[in-house]
Amino acid sequence: MKAIKYIGLVLFLIGLSIFTGTIFTGGFNLTSSELDSFIKNQNYKSEVIKEELSKAVVTSEELNIFDFSSRVRNAYKASNDHYDALIAKYDAEKNWDKKGEQYQYRISGKPHTLSYNLAKIAGKGYIKENAGLIWWLTFGLGIIGALLFILPNYILLGRPGIKNNGIYLESSTNRGAIAWLVLVYLVAFYLLLYFMPDYVVNWTYILDPISKALNGGAASQWFVYGFLYCVIMIVMAARMYIKYRHNKYQIIRTTSVLFFQIVFAFLIPEIMTSLNMPGYDFKNAFPLDYDFFFDWNLNSLKNSGAIGLFILVWGIVLTLIIVPVMVYFFGKRWYCSWVCGCGGLAETLGDPYRQHSDKSLNAWKLERWLIHSVLVFSLVMTIVTLYCYFSGTQSFLGIKSEWIKDTYSFLIGSWFAGVIGTGFYPIFGNRVWCRFGCPLAAYLGLVQRFKSRFRITTNGGQCISCGNCSTYCEQGIDVRAYAQKGENIVRSSCVGCGVCSAVCPRGVLKLENGPEKGRINPTDVLLGNDVDLMKLVNEK
Numbered sequence: 001m002k003a004i005k006y007i008g009l010v011l012f013l014i015g016l017s018i019f020t021g022t023i024f025t026g027g028f029n030l031t032s033s034e035l036d037s038f039i040k041n042q043n044y045k046s047e048v049i050k051e052e053l054s055k056a057v058v059t060s061e062e063l064n065i066f067d068f069s070s071r072v073r074n075a076y077k078a079s080n081d082h083y084d085a086l087i088a089k090y091d092a093e094k095n096w097d098k099k100g101e102q103y104q105y106r107i108s109g110k111p112h113t114l115s116y117n118l119a120k121i122a123g124k125g126y127i128k129e130n131a132g133l134i135w136w137l138t139f140g141l142g143i144i145g146a147l148l149f150i151l152p153n154y155i156l157l158g159r160p161g162i163k164n165n166g167i168y169l170e171s172s173t174n175r176g177a178i179a180w181l182v183l184v185y186l187v188a189f190y191l192l193l194y195f196m197p198d199y200v201v202n203w204t205y206i207l208d209p210i211s212k213a214l215n216g217g218a219a220s221q222w223f224v225y226g227f228l229y230c231v232i233m234i235v236m237a238a239r240m241y242i243k244y245r246h247n248k249y250q251i252i253r254t255t256s257v258l259f260f261q262i263v264f265a266f267l268i269p270e271i272m273t274s275l276n277m278p279g280y281d282f283k284n285a286f287p288l289d290y291d292f293f294f295d296w297n298l299n300s301l302k303n304s305g306a307i308g309l310f311i312l313v314w315g316i317v318l319t320l321i322i323v324p325v326m327v328y329f330f331g332k333r334w335y336c337s338w339v340c341g342c343g344g345l346a347e348t349l350g351d352p353y354r355q356h357s358d359k360s361l362n363a364w365k366l367e368r369w370l371i372h373s374v375l376v377f378s379l380v381m382t383i384v385t386l387y388c389y390f391s392g393t394q395s396f397l398g399i400k401s402e403w404i405k406d407t408y409s410f411l412i413g414s415w416f417a418g419v420i421g422t423g424f425y426p427i428f429g430n431r432v433w434c435r436f437g438c439p440l441a442a443y444l445g446l447v448q449r450f451k452s453r454f455r456i457t458t459n460g461g462q463c464i465s466c467g468n469c470s471t472y473c474e475q476g477i478d479v480r481a482y483a484q485k486g487e488n489i490v491r492s493s494c495v496g497c498g499v500c501s502a503v504c505p506r507g508v509l510k511l512e513n514g515p516e517k518g519r520i521n522p523t524d525v526l527l528g529n530d531v532d533l534m535k536l537v538n539e540k
Contacts, residue, residue, distance in 0.1 A: 073112070128208075483508050
């Protein structure tokens with residue numbers, strides 16, 4: 001069995017190495033006609049950008065992606081610097097007409113967006129010409145290798161049932177060297193994806209055939225991310241099915257998050273795009289879908305006719321009615337553990353690292369302040385955005401709409417949700433984003449804490465204090481402390497993953513959606529009144 005594992009590991013590393021190495025392959029250049037066509041399609045009015053790009057990338061030399069990107073970014077900067085200087089000059093002269101005229105010549109958007117769009121056209125080489133073969137050498141080898149590595153661990157070793165013995169003895173699961181290498185790779189991946197997508201344009205060539213089959217267009221870096229997301233979840237779900245094979249709840253829950261990620265988050269938006277409709281993830285609720293009320297999205301929905309109106313109404317109803325009603329009956333687990341893509345990745349790819357969640361009191365205090373601060377930030381951003389959208393102004397109470405949107409997108413949407421939220425799995429656990437940053441989780445948690453039928457009930461008389469439940473709690477809850485006292489667990493952070501119950505050898509913990517009677521009165525907790533916990537449990 002070790003031989004199969006080692007073969008799988010070697011195949012996986014070969015696939016991963018080829019996938020990573022494709023970044024450094026191929027050549028990039030443009031012809032004059034290709035550049036002219038691009039500028040016409042983009043409706044650029046600046047002659048400076050055309051001149052600068054002609055000097056930079058119209059060449060017979062095949063540039064590597066780093067040189068190509070550097071030249072495009074320099075051309076972008078030179079063009080905008082030229083018009084910024086004219087704007088400053090006319091501003092000093094108080095020539096307002098001339099000043100206003102210059103803005104139409106500036107290139108909007110980020111320089112890496114221009115570089116990516118040009119690189120997509122300019123790329124040449126083996127990767128682009130042999131996408132199918134490269135897919136098998138990257139994704140294919142990676143999938144086969146990962147499965148060969150995973151299956152022997154759980155099929156032939158051990159009986160059904162989970163113990164925490166051994167988790168901290170392997171470098172990959174005890175914050176050792178392998179865990180840190182995984183962290184570095186994941187962080188680098190997200191930095192490239194969010195801030196330097198032009199560097200990974202070769203990855204998009206690999207998936208161009210699949211993208212064209214689904215939506216009729218070439219793959220973008222977001223298509224690569226969505227496809228990779230689904231592949232990783234499927235492979236790691238196989239691990240979940242085997243590891244938790246004794247627990248029907250975990251089998252069904254894993255199947256649910258796979259279904260919603262593959263069908264709702266990936267396939268349906270791609271098919272909608274192919275039908276000239278706005279690609280929309282119907283399970284993604286505001287404020288997790290933080291740009292739902294951004295002007296570009298509202299304009300897109302307004303211009304999409306009946307389907308756009310339906311999406312707008314659905315998004316509002318989902319957030320204001322469906323979400324709190326479902327939380328009342330089933331707790332936040334219905335979304336965070338059964339539907340959400342972030343939770344789905346955390347429960348599959350992140351499962352080997354769930355034991356790293358910090359259970360300390362300081363971590364809990366930080367969690368409460370941080371996650372609710374992000375929720376407030378998202379609400380303020382949305383209020384400012386909507387006010388400016390309907391009033392036609394650029395700011396509200398001194399807060400500029402564009403500034404707060406860009407700040408939230410950069411700090412929360414990119415760094416917190418992606419770079420830190422996923423990249424830091426191997427060191428800080430698999431629910432860093434869900435626990436400390438997700439504004440929707442904060443919203444769901446408030447409802448669950450104060451108005452929900454969901455709780456985890458405990459039987460303290462049977463607890464043997466093995467600690468499995470606390471070890472495996474990804475949300476940093478000291479479950480054992482509740483179990484020993486026989487207290488119901490009604491924490492707002494609990495996502496109802498049920499793993500604490502799955503790993504309990506005595507059946508002490510049960511996930512229940514019962515009547516509100518038996519829950520601790522939040523008013524008593526806030527006021528510091530005495531609460532007879534055992535009496536409440538016995539009354540249930």
